[in-house]
Amino acid sequence: MSDKWVLGIIGGSGLYALEGLEDVRKERVHTPWGEPSGPLVKARLHGVDLVFLPRHDEGHRIPPSHINYRANIDALKRAGVTDILSLSACGSLREALPPGTFVIVDQFVDRTFAREKSFFGLGCVAHVSMADPVCSRLAAMAAHAARAVKPKKVHEGGTYLAMEGPQFSTKAESHLYRDWGMDVIGMTNMPEAKLAREAELPYASVAMITDFDCWKVDEPHVDVTNVLEVLHDNAAKACALVSEVAKTMSKTPRSPSPEGIERVLDHAIITPKEHRDPEMVSKLDAIAGRVL
Template sequence: MTDTIEPVIGLLGGSGLYDIDGLEDREWREVETPWGKPSDALLFGRLDGVRCVFLPRHGRGHPLTPSDVNYRANIDALKRSGVTDILSLSAVGSLNGDLPPGTFVIVDQFIDRTFARKKSFFESGCVAHVSVAHPVCPRIGDHVEAAARGIGLKHKRGGTYLTMEGPQFSTKAESEMYRAWGCDVIGMTNMPEAKLAREAEICYATVAMVTDFDCWHPDHDAVTVDAVVKVMMANADRAKQLVKTVVPMLGQARGPCPAGCDRALEYALVTAPEKRDPALLAKLDAVAGRVLNRAA
């Protein structure tokens, strides 16, 4: 008999998106994690009757740089809050002339160029290797695509997101290199976020909201900060409309993820049970409890 899952939708807000309109029974709550403090308190509520948990990735008021975001704490806090599906919303630059500002890209691949971040929950004492060959959940992507079409949102299904460390933007040479690699958009936050969501067995998908062309573009020097901010705020308004439309779709009761996102740890643990560090296992109670409790 197939288990029925009552989804809880996690929403990660990027630059310009620090709240979610229309949430009922809304309450900001602090959630403690063994990995430190999340970016902010989490906003709990319901949207069209669907349980939602919102977390502004940079914190309200944007006090955190991309490198300072505690990605492990953010994902752990969402997992502890019962989240089954994460929709990540991120402001990005475009590396593709066919993706102008205002376009929403439903990302399906990443290239991770970050270097100053903790990228795994699993450390010495409990080693695990999960597959991120296909790093986003196609089921969530299908719903996002349907919602985008329904509201007439300019969007593209599929694209590669290059995650750079930041906080500085690319040099022109770097920008041209990323284009030669076949990347479509560039941002600073979705890695290791997507990898950690996979380790936590949470279905995850990214909507990348284009604010400007990266510095490869011949018209880049004509772009002003005011223009970028204006696009970013317009994107945030459209993102809120997208969220209102897609959450009821994602909130329907369902079975296990067809892509196996919610079973990513099934065969991932490689450290023998007698060699596992009890202190680390205690920290993994939310992220890996499903497989660790079974092993016990």
């Protein structure tokens, strides 16, 4: 395994470009799963190779349920990305996590239902572990970077409830998720995190809080207008956060992730070689070529 970092950044709502990049070039990457959200932006930042992909495309033209998550992860893998940092707008389900807070997510609950959630399927079946869905090393780097850029608050650890959308929650749903112990709510980190794990790519998520969803009686219910007001400030700090992560990586030789994510497929594929569908196997060239 190379000791060189290639940092993949997936930008969420309000984050359609990064600042301070050098040697910038755009590249269209085609995948067996269709087209990713847009061209990959390849660049360098503080000496670290970086690949940026806005998940909603420039101009925010793709809604959450229509994002081609498989193509996005496949394209980043083909581009040589070693680690993925997701930056996402989200709502807060906790009084202690006000708008402007950056939450370094460490768990997910997936309530989406209209999305393709695996690269594997008929002809080649695999089951990867998602017990610890986030790379602890990358999450620690993100937390360190977040503290350096000084958002309203940095909260390490938290459970992200992924809803289907595109509508925001009802009050009943919002209160239910609070009762379940969820911390933040968003529409895009699933199946993104699951697919990153299948692709053997360490993944971490910074959830940038824009609102209190609709559970808090003394706050306006979430709508696009009040979300956009917070997004602008969050996006500027998100760019600074990426810069800080790159600075840390520039001083740190890359070694295997603490969770061994780069080899998670070693014991995940259950379909014997003689029963695998060749067409499916060919589609998995970038994702699982190492083991297939």
